[in-house]
Amino acid sequence: MSVQGRPGGIPPGLNRFQSWLGKRPLLQLGVLAGLVAGALFLGYNLIANMDRVGITPGFGFLWRPANFEIGETLIAYSAQSSFGRAILAGALNTALVSITGCILATLIGVALGLARISANPVVAGMARIYVETIRNTPLLLQLFFWSATVQTFPPIRRAFEPLPGLLFSNRGLFLPSLGFNDGSWALATVVVTIVLLAAWVFLRLSMKNRPRERRRAGFLFLLAAGAGLAVVVALGGFSVGWPQHKGFNVTGGLAATPEFAALLFGLAVNSSAGIAEIVRSGIEAVPKGQIEAARALGLRQGQIMRLVILPQALRIMIPLFTSSYLSLTKNSSLAVAIGYPDLVSIVNTTANQTGQALEAIMIMIGIYLTINLTVSLVMNQYHSRQSGTVRG
Amino acid sequence: MVGISVKERFFGSWRNTIVTVLFALLAALIILPLVNWALIEATWTGTAQSCGDRTGACWAFIAEKYRFMFFGLYPQQAQWQAFVATGLIALPMIVTAMPRFWHSRLVVLWLLSIGLAVALMSGLFIGTPVPTQQWGGFPLTLLLAVVGFAGAFPLGVLLALGRRSQMGIFRVLSIAFIELMRGVPIIAVLYVATLLFPLMLPAGASLDKLLRVQVALILFVSAYIAEIVRAGLQAVPPGQYEAAQSLGLSTVKILRLVVLPQAFRAVIPAFVTLGIGIFLDTTLVIVIGLFDFLNTARVATTDANWLGFYAEAYTVTGLVYFLLAYTASRYSLWLEAHLRPVAAEPSKQNMAAIRFPAGEKGAIVMRVSRESVERPA
Numbered sequence: 202m203s204v205q206g207r208p209g210g211i212p213p214g215l216n217r218f219q220s221w222l223g224k225r226p227l228l229q230l231g232v233l234a235g236l237v238a239g240a241l242f243l244g245y246n247l248i249a250n251m252d253r254v255g256i257t258p259g260f261g262f263l264w265r266p267a268n269f270e271i272g273e274t275l276i277a278y279s280a281q282s283s284f285g286r287a288i289l290a291g292a293l294n295t296a297l298v299s300i301t302g303c304i305l306a307t308l309i310g311v312a313l314g315l316a317r318i319s320a321n322p323v324v325a326g327m328a329r330i331y332v333e334t335i336r337n338t339p340l341l342l343q344l345f346f347w348s349a350t351v352q353t354f355p356p357i358r359r360a361f362e363p364l365p366g367l368l369f370s371n372r373g374l375f376l377p378s379l380g381f382n383d384g385s386w387a388l389a390t391v392v393v394t395i396v397l398l399a400a401w402v403f404l405r406l407s408m409k410n411r412p413r414e415r416r417r418a419g420f421l422f423l424l425a426a427g428a429g430l431a432v433v434v435a436l437g438g439f440s441v442g443w444p445q446h447k448g449f450n451v452t453g454g455l456a457a458t459p460e461f462a463a464l465l466f467g468l469a470v471n472s473s474a475g476i477a478e479i480v481r482s483g484i485e486a487v488p489k490g491q492i493e494a495a496r497a498l499g500l501r502q503g504q505i506m507r508l509v510i511l512p513q514a515l516r517i518m519i520p521l522f523t524s525s526y527l528s529l530t531k532n533s534s535l536a537v538a539i540g541y542p543d544l545v546s547i548v549n550t551t552a553n554q555t556g557q558a559l560e561a562i563m564i565m566i567g568i569y570l571t572i573n574l575t576v577s578l579v580m581n582q583y584h585s586r587q588s589g590t591v592r593g
Numbered sequence: 594m595v596g597i598s599v600k601e602r603f604f605g606s607w608r609n610t611i612v613t614v615l616f617a618l619l620a621a622l623i624i625l626p627l628v629n630w631a632l633i634e635a636t637w638t639g640t641a642q643s644c645g646d647r648t649g650a651c652w653a654f655i656a657e658k659y660r661f662m663f664f665g666l667y668p669q670q671a672q673w674q675a676f677v678a679t680g681l682i683a684l685p686m687i688v689t690a691m692p693r694f695w696h697s698r699l700v701v702l703w704l705l706s707i708g709l710a711v712a713l714m715s716g717l718f719i720g721t722p723v724p725t726q727q728w729g730g731f732p733l734t735l736l737l738a739v740v741g742f743a744g745a746f747p748l749g750v751l752l753a754l755g756r757r758s759q760m761g762i763f764r765v766l767s768i769a770f771i772e773l774m775r776g777v778p779i780i781a782v783l784y785v786a787t788l789l790f791p792l793m794l795p796a797g798a799s800l801d802k803l804l805r806v807q808v809a810l811i812l813f814v815s816a817y818i819a820e821i822v823r824a825g826l827q828a829v830p831p832g833q834y835e836a837a838q839s840l841g842l843s844t845v846k847i848l849r850l851v852v853l854p855q856a857f858r859a860v861i862p863a864f865v866t867l868g869i870g871i872f873l874d875t876t877l878v879i880v881i882g883l884f885d886f887l888n889t890a891r892v893a894t895t896d897a898n899w900l901g902f903y904a905e906a907y908t909v910t911g912l913v914y915f916l917l918a919y920t921a922s923r924y925s926l927w928l929e930a931h932l933r934p935v936a937a938e939p940s941k942q943n944m945a946a947i948r949f950p951a952g953e954k955g956a957i958v959m960r961v962s963r964e965s966v967e968r969p970a
Contacts, residue, residue, distance in 0.1 A: 223759040233762050243793035250792045321609055322602055323616045337869070337918035338911045339876040342887055346911075349903045534778035538880055545780055549788075558788045565784075566777050573776035 247559060256556045263288070269550055271542045273458050284551050288561075291547030292568055298461065298543065299530040302468040306529060307522070309473035314480025328477065335474035341535055343471055347463040348539045354459075366443050374457040375444035396427030460541040464533070472529045479525065483518035484510055523580050527573055544568060631908075641899050654902040655909055658893040662906065665729020665884040671721075674713045679732045681710035682739050690924060692931065703743055710736070725803040729884030731913070733803075737885065738872040741810040742818075748811065749818025754848070756823055767819070774816030779877055782813045787881045806878060814871055821863045825856030858932060865925035869918045886910060 222229065251258055263285035270280050274290040275297060316328035335343070352371055355361055360370035368375035400423035444456070457465070487510050495509040536543035544565060552561040604610045634649025637656075644651035655662075660672065667675045685703045688694050714732065716723040728736075755767030774782070786809035787802065794800065829852050837847040857864075876887040884892070890906040893899075 221761040223761055225760060229760050229762040233766070236766070246795050247789075247793045250796065253796065320602055320605075321612055321616070322599075323613050323620070327616060327620055333919060334915065337873075337915045337922065339873040339887060339914055341876040341879060342907060342911050342914065345887075345891065345903070346907055349907075531778040534780045535877065535880075537780065538877075545778070545784075549784065552784075552788055558784075558792060562781065562784055562789055566773075566781050569778060569781065570773065570776040574772065577772075 251556070251559075254556060258557070258559065260560055262551075262555045262557050262560070265555075267551070267554075269554065271547065272540075273461065273542065284555065287547050288544070288551065288564060291542055291544040294542055295530070295533055295536075295544040298465055298468065298536065298541070299526075299533050302465055302472065302529050302533065303526045305465065305469035306472035306476055306525070309469060310476025311480055313473060313477035314484070317477055317481045318484060332474045332477050335471055336478075340467070340471050340532060341538060344463065344467040344535055344539050347467040347470075348460070351459040351463045368444055371459065373459050374462045376455040376457070377443050392430055393427055396423070396430060400424065400427065458541075460536075460539055463539055464536050464541045464543075468529055468532055471532070472525055475525050475528075476522065479518050479521045480514075483514035483521075486517055487513045520580055520584060523576060527576055530572060531569065644902075650905050650908070651902050652905065654893075654899050654905050657899060658896070658906070659909075661730075661893050662886075662889050662910065663730045665733065665889045666727045667729060667732075668721075668723060668727065671716060671719060671723060674716065674719070674723075675728075675730075675732045678710040678713040679735055681706050681713065682732070682735045685743075686739055690928075692928070707740060707743070725801055728803065730889045731886045733884065734872075734875050734886040737807060737810060737875040737878065738868075740807055741814050741875070742868050742871055744807075744811040745814035745818050748815035750822050750853070752815060752819035753822035753826060756819065757826060771816045771819050774813050775820070779810075779813055779874060780880055782809045783878065783881050785809065803883070806881065806883060810871075810875070814867075817867055818864075821860050821867060822856060824863070825858075825860035826852065828859040829855045861932065862925045862929045865921055865928070869921050872921075873914060873918060886913070 219226070248258060264283050266281050267284045267287040268280050269287070271278055271287060271290055273294070275293045276286070276290055278286060278290050313328050313331065316324050317332065319325045319328070351373075354369050354371045357368075357370045357372050360368040360375075362368050366375075366377040400420065403419075403423065491509055491513070492505060495505045500508065533543055534545040537546040537549060540546075548561045548565040552558040555561070602609075603613050630649050632649075634647055635652055636644045636647050636649065637652050639653045641651070641654070644653055660669070664672050664675050685699070685706045688702060689699055712718070714723065714728055714736075715725070752767045752771055755763040756771065758764050758767070783806060786805040790805055791799065833851055833855065834847060837851040842850070875885055878885050879888045879891070887910055890910040894901060894903050894906050
């Protein structure tokens with residue numbers, strides 16, 4: 202096997218395919234033929250076995266009624282809904298816990314990473330104990346721990362309420378929700394006008410002496426913020442929904458089931474330890490001379506962080522953050538062990554009920570692969586733009 | 594931050610003082626109840642009844658259940674075998690951890706030691722076979738992790754070489770396999786091994802479940818090893834290949850004597866980190882119903898006589914995982930520091946100087962490992 206990089210151009214006397222194939226074409230084709238033959242053999246057995254128990258291969262089962270309940274869904278679902286809808290509900294649950302988990306993990310992780318490099322030994326020491334404990338114990342053990350913790354919460358009638366509107370009970374967590382009312386476009390227009398005016402004034406006053414690119418970036422940022430705000434206001438502004446006791450139940454507000462709460466918290470805490478290490482190593486990777494130089498220029502501590510350390514540290518941190526998020530998403534598959542109906546758990550149920558293990562698992566692998574490959578592709582683009590080189 | 598006195602670090606400014614006091618209070622709030630639970634209020638001997646009378650930890654539960662937690666359903670009278678097997682699985686790992694034993698003969702030790710451990714576990718030496726369904730607890734976790742890593746290693750190296758190869762089919766196959774494995778959660782691979790693969794065998798044939806899971810784990814891990822080895826290969830300067838080629842070494846010799854040793858050396862800490870990850874992730878076999886070390890702890894808490902001592906079981910199990918993983922991560926740091934000077938400055942005795950063109954002034958001097966020159970090419 203040759204190991205050096207590919208030379209450019211096609212050697213004379215070979216066509217494109219031969220050049221692509223390289224040395225030892227017979228061996229390569231032989232290995233490929235062996236693999237294909239193995240796959241055909243397994244596939245043939247699979248079809249024969251499925252045929253024996255009366256299952257037709259194919260995706261037709263996706264439209265049949267699922268006949269099982271799902272504890273919590275983001276879309277309307279009942280036992281009469283189809284298997285396809287059940288899998289979609291599972292995928293959305295995976296997405297929900299992954300996205301909220303990433304946000305929560307980032308918040309905790311960044312705070313911890315900064316605590317890790319604190320000059321105060323008590324703060325740095327406590328952050329270190331947290332990080333080492335989390336990183337050196339199995340995630341599943343942590344999930345069992347959170348799951349057991351949630352179950353020790355008091356029943357709903359005696360729910361623990363540390364802050365008004367925040368309820369802990371063994372039936373789940375309840376938070377106030379932000380809802381949107383029917384809105385008035387007039388209000389939105391007013392807000393947009395004010396934001397644009399403010400942006401213009403701000404740019405004229407504060408960024409006069411900044412380079413052109415920064416000014417444009419600042420303007421775009423303000424514009425985006427204004428547009429976002431306008432959309433919210435156009436939808437009618439906020440209305441806050443408060444969770445309220447109604448006998449044995451709680452209505453209003455946002456409700457998180459115990460399983461969701463345990464999974465979300467477990468994943469976020471687990472990833473936050475990794476993120477803390479990324480933040481710490483990213484900041485420590487910035488050469489000391491940079492900070493000393495910035496200090497010599499008379500920059501304040503906050504400015505040094507914002508203008509000197511973060512831009513350099515972020516360049517190292519962002520690809521690592523992405524792989525952290527990807528592994529959090531993959532780790533969310535552990536939901537199946539603590540009873541949260543995520544994609545894997547519903548695919549498992551589907552495979553068991555229909556016997557169409559191949560199709561169900563193919564769907565699951567397809568969804569995870571799509572997410573992962575898309576993110577890697579975007580990250581490779583980002584990476585090659587950052588460093589000006591393409592990864593081999 | 595350098596040059597600040599210890600006192601200043603704690604109480605440098607009034608703001609820092611407040612932070613120190615607040616965090617010390619927080620630490621006390623966590624640690625004191627923990628100590629109270631684990632030591633002061635704990636019950637060390639007795640039955641579940643005597644535990645119920647006190648508010649602290651019930652270590653009597655652990656004293657009662659430790660055999661089950663460590664060996665699972667493995668037959669009681671044969672547990673010494675599982676115990677010896679645990680040592681046999683750990684032995685090659687510990688030997689390999691010491692740089693002075695790094696030699697190709699290690700492969701023999703690995704094969705012998707693991708083979709003997711598996712034979713012991715399956716009860717070959719006492720005549721009564723122990724089916725793999727009864728394997729469990731710590732030996733199973735260690736077996737899955739160690740064999741998962743060791744078995745994946747050669748495959749991972751091949752995949753990494755394949756990914757950089759000029760042979761089109763091998764390259765495409767390697768990339769496809771690596772990206773597929775790295776793109777899916779380990780549970781998906783375990784499901785394929787337990788739900789799907791049995792359906793793919795000819796009617797009547799079957800393959801042991803533990804074996805299927807172990808192979809699935811090896812395949813999964815090999816993709817991650819391949820990516821680490823690839824990073825190592827990228828760290829070897831191209832001049833090394835060219836120099837070795839100009840010496841007339843065969844491709845296999847170039848890899849074995851020049852390229853791979855340097856590539857491995859560059860990424861050893863990454864291997865240790867991956868190993869820790871695999872060790873912790875073997876717990877996922879719970880999902881497909883194997884009785885690994887975490888699952889035996891979980892099952893121990895469901896005994897009707899000793900119901901619900903989750904905290905105690907998980908504390909002990911977590912502590913075992915923590916101690917092993919933490920030791921390994923410390924070892925990784927030590928190894929990194931230990932290897933650094935060697936990597937920067939190879940010892941002159943082991944190197945031979947080669948001049949191009951021979952004897953001329955201003956020739957390029959190249960140092961290569963003496964072994965590679967003195968062997969007949």
